[in-house]
Amino acid sequence: MDDKTFNKFRALVFKKSGIYLRENKKSLLLTRLAKRMRDLDIKEHKDYLKYIIDDNSGEEITKFLDVITTNVTSFFREEKHFEVLTQYMKQWLAEGQRKFRFWSAACSSGEEPYTLAITLLDATKGYQVDLKILATDLSTRILASAKRGEYTTDKVSTVKKSMQSEYFDRESVDGQDLYIVKDFVKKIISFNAINLSTPPFKMKGPFDAVFCRNVMIYFNNDTKSALLKDIARLLKTGGILFVGHAESLTGQLSELKSIKPSVYFKEKD
Numbered sequence: 001m002d003d004k005t006f007n008k009f010r011a012l013v014f015k016k017s018g019i020y021l022r023e024n025k026k027s028l029l030l031t032r033l034a035k036r037m038r039d040l041d042i043k044e045h046k047d048y049l050k051y052i053i054d055d056n057s058g059e060e061i062t063k064f065l066d067v068i069t070t071n072v073t074s075f076f077r078e079e080k081h082f083e084v085l086t087q088y089m090k091q092w093l094a095e096g097q098r099k100f101r102f103w104s105a106a107c108s109s110g111e112e113p114y115t116l117a118i119t120l121l122d123a124t125k126g127y128q129v130d131l132k133i134l135a136t137d138l139s140t141r142i143l144a145s146a147k148r149g150e151y152t153t154d155k156v157s158t159v160k161k162s163m164q165s166e167y168f169d170r171e172s173v174d175g176q177d178l179y180i181v182k183d184f185v186k187k188i189i190s191f192n193a194i195n196l197s198t199p200p201f202k203m204k205g206p207f208d209a210v211f212c213r214n215v216m217i218y219f220n221n222d223t224k225s226a227l228l229k230d231i232a233r234l235l236k237t238g239g240i241l242f243v244g245h246a247e248s249l250t251g252q253l254s255e256l257k258s259i260k261p262s263v264y265f266k267e268k269d
């Protein structure tokens with residue numbers, strides 16, 4: 001791929017997703033595009049770029065973004081976050097709150113929102129609550145996988161055995177054990193496609209907590225600032241924002257106060 005074509009791909013990715021591909025990511029892009037181009041029997045990268053641009057249906061740009069989007073996740077990833085959330089849930093329940101709304105903003109293949117659901121269901125045992133989770137991602141392909149809620153044994157290895165039996169059904173499919181999220185867990189989660197680079201978002205909020213982890217590292221400062229501003233708008237006063245451990249919001253939003261590494265508290269509207 002020549003530099004001119006690579007830069008056109010970079011511009012397209014940024015325009016459609018807000019993801020900033022650095023100049024050293026050409027080999028990554030080549031690897032990600034190879035299978036899709038073989039499926040279409042397209043040999044030249046510039047021809048595939050033209051194919052995307054000429055597709056008036058918009059289907060190919062969606063498939064293209066699905067291919068290049070990184071989806072790395074696991075159950076109970078950055079486990080301290082869920083411990084912090086449990087503490088706040090106990091506090092909110094003690095204060096009499098019974099309606100709760102949460103947002104998993106980059107939910108990938110579902111491990112994060114299902115972990116969130118399990119954590120919240122555990123924390124609210126013995127209470128009658130109105131509990132809903134919004135799970136969003138840019139990739140329609142990965143959202144379809146998340147909705148199915150089917151995971152191999154290695155994927156659920158970070159889930160306690162007691163939670164595996166309580167929140168998953170174990171089935172054998174074609175000789176392989178699958179752990180399938182139970183319906184009562186699935187029913188509190190709504191999956192939707194959202195491009196985090198295009199705020200303001202349509203949902204009204206307020207959210208008690210937002211998980212937006214390990215996605216802003218792909219955004220430039222302007223895109224990140226616009227996203228954070230809208231997340232702050234959607235959070236309730238006293239709400240919590242969780243970001244990835246490698247991410248910092250220092251000096252970016254006055255209404256969000258750092259209370260722990262990668263955990264922020266909304267002090268005011």
